[in-house]
Amino acid sequence: MDHFLYRNGALHAEDVPIADIAAQVGTPFYVYSAATLTRHYHLFTEALSPLPHLVCFAIKSLSNVAVLKLLGDLGAGMDVVSGGEYRRARAAGVPGDRIVFSGVGKTREEMRLALTGGIRQFNVESEPELRALSEVAASLGVTAPITIRVNPDVDARTHEKIATGKKENKFGIPIARASEVYAEAAALPGIDVVGIDVHIGSQLTELEPFEQAYLKVADLTHRLRAEGHDIRRLDLGGGLGIPYTRSNEAPPLPTDYGALIKRTVGDLGCEVEIEPGRLISGNAGLLVTSVIYVKKGEGRDFLILDAAMNDLVRPSMYGAHHDIVPVIEPAPAVPVQPFDVVGPVCETGDTFAKAREMPAVGEGDLIAFRSAGAYGAVMASEYNTRPLVPEVLVKGDHFAVIRERPTFDEILNRDTIPAWL
Ligand SMILES: Cc1ncc(COP(=O)(O)O)c(C=O)c1O
Numbered sequence: 123m124d125h126f127l128y129r130n131g132a133l134h135a136e137d138v139p140i141a142d143i144a145a146q147v148g149t150p151f152y153v154y155s156a157a158t159l160t161r162h163y164h165l166f167t168e169a170l171s172p173l174p175h176l177v178c179f180a181i182k183s184l185s186n187v188a189v190l191k192l193l194g195d196l197g198a199g200m201d202v203v204s205g206g207e208y209r210r211a212r213a214a215g216v217p218g219d220r221i222v223f224s225g226v227g228k229t230r231e232e233m234r235l236a237l238t239g240g241i242r243q244f245n246v247e248s249e250p251e252l253r254a255l256s257e258v259a260a261s262l263g264v265t266a267p268i269t270i271r272v273n274p275d276v277d278a279r280t281h282e283k284i285a286t287g288k289k290e291n292k293f294g295i296p297i298a299r300a301s302e303v304y305a306e307a308a309a310l311p312g313i314d315v316v317g318i319d320v321h322i323g324s325q326l327t328e329l330e331p332f333e334q335a336y337l338k339v340a341d342l343t344h345r346l347r348a349e350g351h352d353i354r355r356l357d358l359g360g361g362l363g364i365p366y367t368r369s370n371e372a373p374p375l376p377t378d379y380g381a382l383i384k385r386t387v388g389d390l391g392c393e394v395e396i397e398p399g400r401l402i403s404g405n406a407g408l409l410v411t412s413v414i415y416v417k418k419g420e421g422r423d424f425l426i427l428d429a430a431m432n433d434l435v436r437p438s439m440y441g442a443h444h445d446i447v448p449v450i451e452p453a454p455a456v457p458v459q460p461f462d463v464v465g466p467v468c469e470t471g472d473t474f475a476k477a478r479e480m481p482a483v484g485e486g487d488l489i490a491f492r493s494a495g496a497y498g499a500v501m502a503s504e505y506n507t508r509p510l511v512p513e514v515l516v517k518g519d520h521f522a523v524i525r526e527r528p529t530f531d532e533i534l535n536r537d538t539i540p541a542w543l
């Protein structure tokens with residue numbers, strides 16, 4: 123459920139008409155609902171209670187500092203994957219002891235940043251990283267709390283570009299080698315082994331792959347404890363999928379996912395962490411755009427929008443589907459017709475949808491992409507020197523721009539012409 127509904131014939135974000143935001147901010151822009159973000163965060167905390175737990179929002183999915191502050195103030199932890207994301211979480215007021223640091227390529231500089239600024243744990247993904255972290259921590263005279271990310275070789279049955287738990291993927295250490303790597307970790311200076319981490323992929327629409335992975339983690343917990351490690355925390359990753367269409371069968375809900383966690387690892391006496399991104403942010407955001415032209419083509423009509431692949435790359439990158447709806451609600455009797463929905467970028471790949479059935483719309487009409495809160499704004503670029511689009515947060519009948527559209531002066535001032543040219 124989200125908070126983007128038609129009321130009196132017009133699409134609203136909570137109590138604010140989308141058209142009012144467009145009039146003030148101009149298109150394209152992203153808009154997020156505070157109520158949806160809050161609700162989705164609570165779905166997870168409720169699903170995991172009464173287990174001791176921390177829901178660490180995967181901020182790679184949506185990293186605007188205002189959004190992080192909203193979730194952080196509710197008590198959320200954060201899963202970060204770079205020094206930049208760490209800084210965002212801290213700028214939002216999230217204490218270090220609620221931040222987990224994931225990723226296969228943490229640099230020594232990033233390790234220093236987190237160790238001096240405060241960190242709940244590093245999710246270590248390789249032996250070289252483990253040794254580097256030990257060196258950095260020892261040189262600072264501190265101890266780094268760690269889990270080791272294990273790769274359970276489970277097929278997440280999702281898009282191949284976002285599956286992370288198969289043995290051929292770059293993530294984690296093979297679960298079969300866990301004993302060896304944990305033994306090395308325990309012997310290293312500056313390292314405190316606190317638990318196990320696993321994350322098998324994103325946009326999972328079935329619970330079974332999670333179940334396979336979590337059962338392997340439960341087994342490993344027993345094994346590592348028998349080998350003398352004090353395994354007290356399990357980071358189970360993110361990845362629960364969202365419905366991208368209203369017609370499709372919906373993926374499992376956080377309640378089902380929570381029940382699965384309790385069933386598989388709930389009796390181990392561990393604190394549980396999860397790292398959901400998309401399920402919290404995905405359906406909490408729209409990308410709002412205007413029709414520039416309706417162009418008659420050979421056997422098809424093109425809807426040319428002022429948003430493009432640089433603003434929302436998911437359709438061209440993964441062939442992803444987003445529902446595309448007019449901001450003014452079409453009357454029930456209005457016939458639909460197929461459009462190829464495209465942006466102005468000079469690539470054929472700048473196509474959001476082919477032959478998408480939509481009610482007739484015309485120049486200047488407002489259109490919204492649904493389910494665009496996750497991996498939307500964060501993956502945007504300035505390709506074709508198209509400025510990054512603004513982000514807006516709505517709460518009840520308030521809205522605020524939480525990231526301004528850069529001016530062309532700002533964009534051009536970032537380039538410098540060397541004196542010798
Ligand atoms: C380590 C890690 N944690 C959490 C996530 C969040 O995934 P999702 O947005 O699918 O919940 C990802 C992305 O797949 C990830 O790589």
Ligand SMILES: N[C@@H](CCCC[NH3+])C(=O)O
Binds near residue numbers: 182284436440496497
């Ligand atoms: N960027 C991907 C998700 C990646 C998940 C990253 N761990 C998407 O848009 O679906």
